[in-house]
Amino acid sequence: MAEINYTPIAPGDATTAASLNTPFQAGVAGVNALEPYALRPGALRADHLPSVANILGTTVVGEDFLAHGNYTKQWDSLAPNNDLTDWDIVADSTGKQLSLTWTPFRLGMDVAVHRYAAILVLVNVHYLSSTENVIPTQGISDAVISVQFRQPGAGATWWTLNRATRLCSQRAHRPTLPDPVNERTYQDIPIRALITKDDLVQFGGGGTHAIDGVRVVVAGNDIINAPPVPLVMLREGRLTVLRIRSGGLPT
Amino acid sequence: MSWKFPKHRPRSSEVLSSEDMNENFLAPFDELSGELNEHNFLDGFASAQGTRLHTDAGLTTTTTWTLGNPTLPAAVGSNVPLDFTDQWAPVLSGPGLALPLEVTFTSVGGTLWILASFQALLTMPGGMGYNFALELDGSVLYESLFGGGDLGNDLLLSATPYTSNGPAVEGKYIPVVLEAQVVVPPGNHTVKVVARTLRQLTGQPQVGLSHRELTVIQLLR
Numbered sequence: 001m002a003e004i005n006y007t008p009i010a011p012g013d014a015t016t017a018a019s020l021n022t023p024f025q026a027g028v029a030g031v032n033a034l035e036p037y038a039l040r041p042g043a044l045r046a047d048h049l050p051s052v053a054n055i056l057g058t059t060v061v062g063e064d065f066l067a068h069g070n071y072t073k074q075w076d077s078l079a080p081n082n083d084l085t086d087w088d089i090v091a092d093s094t095g096k097q098l099s100l101t102w103t104p105f106r107l108g109m110d111v112a113v114h115r116y117a118a119i120l121v122l123v124n125v126h127y128l129s130s131t132e133n134v135i136p137t138q139g140i141s142d143a144v145i146s147v148q149f150r151q152p153g154a155g156a157t158w159w160t161l162n163r164a165t166r167l168c169s170q171r172a173h174r175p176t177l178p179d180p181v182n183e184r185t186y187q188d189i190p191i192r193a194l195i196t197k198d199d200l201v202q203f204g205g206g207g208t209h210a211i212d213g214v215r216v217v218v219a220g221n222d223i224i225n226a227p228p229v230p231l232v233m234l235r236e237g238r239l240t241v242l243r244i245r246s247g248g249l250p251t
Numbered sequence: 252m253s254w255k256f257p258k259h260r261p262r263s264s265e266v267l268s269s270e271d272m273n274e275n276f277l278a279p280f281d282e283l284s285g286e287l288n289e290h291n292f293l294d295g296f297a298s299a300q301g302t303r304l305h306t307d308a309g310l311t312t313t314t315t316w317t318l319g320n321p322t323l324p325a326a327v328g329s330n331v332p333l334d335f336t337d338q339w340a341p342v343l344s345g346p347g348l349a350l351p352l353e354v355t356f357t358s359v360g361g362t363l364w365i366l367a368s369f370q371a372l373l374t375m376p377g378g379m380g381y382n383f384a385l386e387l388d389g390s391v392l393y394e395s396l397f398g399g400g401d402l403g404n405d406l407l408l409s410a411t412p413y414t415s416n417g418p419a420v421e422g423k424y425i426p427v428v429l430e431a432q433v434v435v436p437p438g439n440h441t442v443k444v445v446a447r448t449l450r451q452l453t454g455q456p457q458v459g460l461s462h463r464e465l466t467v468i469q470l471l472r
Contacts, residue, residue: 004280009269023276030283038287118312120366120468142424163318163462166370166426190428192368194314194466244310244468 004030056119057100058240061092062126068092071232075144075167075219087146087160087217090125090237098125098237099215104152105243106209108197120242121147121164123191123216126235130170130185130220141170142221143232145189150213151200158215164193167221194244214241255279313356316464321424325372325459332459333381339391339445342460352444352465360437362470363387364430365395367444369463371425381458385429386443395431432470442467 004026013019062068068091076086090098107116123145130141146165148158168189197209216239220232255278259271319330326332331351334340342352352367365385373381382398384391429444444465448458 004283006273006276006280008273008277011269013269015267027276027280027283030280034283034287038283117310120466145426163316163464164368165321165462167321167424168426169423189426190368191426192366192428192430192466193464194312194366196314244312 054243054245056102056241056243058238059096059098059100060236060238061090061096061098062234062236064092068234071218071220071234073219075142075221084158084217087148087219090145090216090218090234092237097215098123098239099213100239100241101150101213104210104212106197107195107200107211108209116243116245118194118196118244119211119214120244121191121193121195121214122240122242123147123164123189123193123238125189125216125218125237127168127185127187127189128233128235131231131233142167143170143189143234144168144219144221145191146217146219147191147193148215148217149195149199149211150215152208152210152212158213160217161193161195161199164191166191214239255282311356311358311469312466313354313469314464314466315352315354317352317462319370319461319463321370321372321461323461325461330372330459330461331463333446333448335448335458337447337449339384339386339447341386341443341445342463352460352463353441354465354467355439355441356467356469357439358435358437358469360435362432362434363440363442364432364468364470365392365442365466366468367395367427367429367463367465369427369444370461371427372459372461373422373425381446381448383427383429383444383446385431386445387431387433387435388440391445392431392433395429397427397429 006023006026009015009019009023071088073084073086073088105116107118125145127143127145130143144165144167147161149161150156150158166189168185168187170185195211195214200209200211216237218232218234257275258278259268259275261267261271317329320328321330323330331342333342352369365387367385371381371383380398382396384393384397385395386392442465444463
């Protein structure tokens with residue numbers, strides 16, 4: 001809200017150009033000093049904003065529905081924060097990765113260079129199975145899927161969005177009759193996450209609040225057995241990223 | 252802020268009244284100290300100069316999330332246990348418990364896109380599994396039901412050690428997403444994630460949620 005101090009014109013005051021202009025100047029100064037929150041929530045609509053959300057991109061791996069992966073990283077719940085120490089990038093047999101990158105932009109709308117309030121990440125990965133020494137592990141292994149985002153202002157590091165980490169238990173149909181070919185979990189692993197400026201700040205790259213990529217990573221987790229790490233097999237994976245605009249367009 | 256027009260329009264050769272002039276100035280100045288709305292901006296103004304707008308000026312998003320720990324039991328740390336009831340119950344509110352998966356917000360009315368994404372911990376041998384759904388202002392949104400035997404999401408043929416004897420989902424670790432789009436009138440609204448088991452059991456302390464996130468996007472266009 002603007003704070004405009006208007007000095008009333010008193011009876012008997014001499015009316016001059018200056019005395020008439022002064023109130024207008026106060027009004028001009030007040031309008032120019034409008035704070036971002038001067039607009040009430042939801043004030044801007046279709047007439048003002050050409051698009052309130054747009055798709056940054058969507059990508060699919062494993063469209064052939066062939067099993068891919070053999071991911072071998074062991075999920076480490078204690079240190080899953082960055083890069084690929086404990087993760088593999090979800091990718092199909094052609095090498096295509098479940099990843100989107102773009103020209104960096106900043107999250108948040110509180111300074112002039114910020115353009116978008118958040119990005120909405122939608123992930124679905126088809127979990128096929130986990131195996132140890134080829135034989136299905138019949139419910140004691142998990143696939144672990146998570147979302148990583150990249151901050152160009154923080155050494156181009158990929159950071160794991162910990163709250164988006166999802167474990168899915170391997171479940172064999174016939175546990176007493178292992179069948180490496182036919183025993184499959186066949187389950188969708190869905191993730192939805194809204195990434196805001198606050199998420200960037202917590203990883204130390206908050207100075208610019210810039211983001212330029214999102215990818216999906218995978219690891220294995222064995223809740224009973226010691227290594228060898230279970231091999232996670234996936235099929236189709238989909239990643240879509242929407243920009244949520246609360247304000248104007250990039251210039 | 253509403254539209255404002257001068258209350259007094261001076262005419263040629265008219266003697267200016269200081270009181271009239273003050274009223275002309277004060278009305279719009281007072282309004283500027285309130286909250287501006289769509290009537291105060293030209294069509295497309297933000298297309299040319301998209302700067303310095305507050306987060307909720309366009310699309311309004313309301314979100315809450317909690318970082319749990321899927322390696323811990325359901326009632327430990329920031330994880331939340333589920334009620335063992337065959338009636339829909341929120342996840343979870345009460346003294347001493349972690350933050351519930353719930354948001355309350357004010358809407359100008361319109362379409363909401365509600366998304367909940369969480370890690371379920373459903374070690375419940377011999378049970379019937381769990382259903383999850385979104386609840387808006389006390390009404391369960393059945394279009395968001397998870398665990399209703401939808402073959403797109405739910406595996407019905409699992410066996411030991413994580414047995415499910417019914418259509419609901421069960422397993423040591425189950426990733427869940429609930430989504431719905433609904434139209435709401437203006438006012439305050441509350442969205443919750445609710446859960447129920449298909450058969451009430453006792454003594455099953457390992458059922459709950461760890462990582463969890465709930466987002467409501469008001470689609471104002």
